[in-house]
Amino acid sequence: MKTLAATHNRHDALRDRWEIPSVDQVMIEERAAAFTKRSIKTSAKLAGLKLAVSMMDLTTLEGKDTPGKVAFLCRKAIQPIDPRYEVPSCAAVCVYPNLVRAAKRFLGDSGVKVASVATAFPTGLMPLDLKLKEVRRAAGDGADEIDMVIDRGVFLAGDYNRVFDEIAAVKEACGEAHLKVILETGELQTYDNVRLASEIGMRAGGDFIKTSTGKVAPAATIPVTLVMLEAIRDYFYETGVRIGMKPAGGIRHAKQALAYLVMVKETLGDDWLTPDLFRFGASTLVNDVLMQIVKTIDGNYQSADYFSLP
16 A cells, blocks of 8 residues: 555646646636537638648558558648639658658649558557657658657656656657647546647647547647647747647537637737648548539539549
C-alpha cells in the first residue's frame, strides 16, 4: 500500500507542477453540442466548405499502399474537383515514411505539403532511438510535417516527464519539418487527461496537437476537440505562441466540418481559420464536402460516382 500511495502522490505532484485546470465535463459537452445546431447561410456556407477543403490532409495509411495509390491521392489533393468550381487545393498528403519520396515527387511545387506519420504509428510502441531514426528518415526524404504519436501507456502510468522528453527529442529530430503531436484521445479516458496531454504536447515543442490516429474509436469528437482548443487558447494567452489543431478520424460529413470551423472561430478567433493552424485529418470527408459545394453552386447533387475516391 505504501508503494501505491507513493506512486499516486508522485503523479499528483507532477500534475500540480503542470498546473492543469480540471475540465468541467457538463460545460464542455453542452457547449460542444451547441456548435452542431448553428445554421449557416448559403454564401457563408460555400466559403466555409471551400475553406474546409483547403484544410484537409488527405491520408492513406494502409499496408497495401503503393506509389500509384499515392500518386492518385496527390492529384486529388492538388485539384480536388473541376476547376470551374474554384475549390482550393488540399493542405497536405499524409503517408507512411517509405512513401514520402514518392509523394514529394508527385506533388512537386504544387504547394501541397507532404506529411508523414512516424514514431511507430499508430501505437508508439518502439524504443526512442528507433523512433528518432524513423523521424530523421522521413524528414530527410522531404516530409514537410511529421505526425508523431505519444506513448499512451507511459502517459497513463503517470510518467509525464518521459512523454515530454520524447516529444522534445522528436521535435529536434524533425529539423525544419513541423511536428504534429497525436494524443490518441480515445485511449486517454478523461477530459482532464486530454487537457494534460495537450499541455505537454505544446510545451514540449509541438507545432500542432492532433486528436487521433484514426485507428482507434472514438477518434475526433467535438467535446474533445473543444478541450484541446481551450488548451491552445490558454497557452496562447500565456506565451503568445499560436499552436495548430488537427481533429482526425470520425469526421465524415460537411455539416460536421462546418461545426468544427464555427467552434474554432468562437474559441480561438479568425487567426486560426487557416491551414497553417487548423487541419482536418479526414479523407472520407472530402467527397461529401465537394458534393455540398456542387449542390450549393449548381442547385443539385451530383452522384457520388462523379467523385474519385480519396
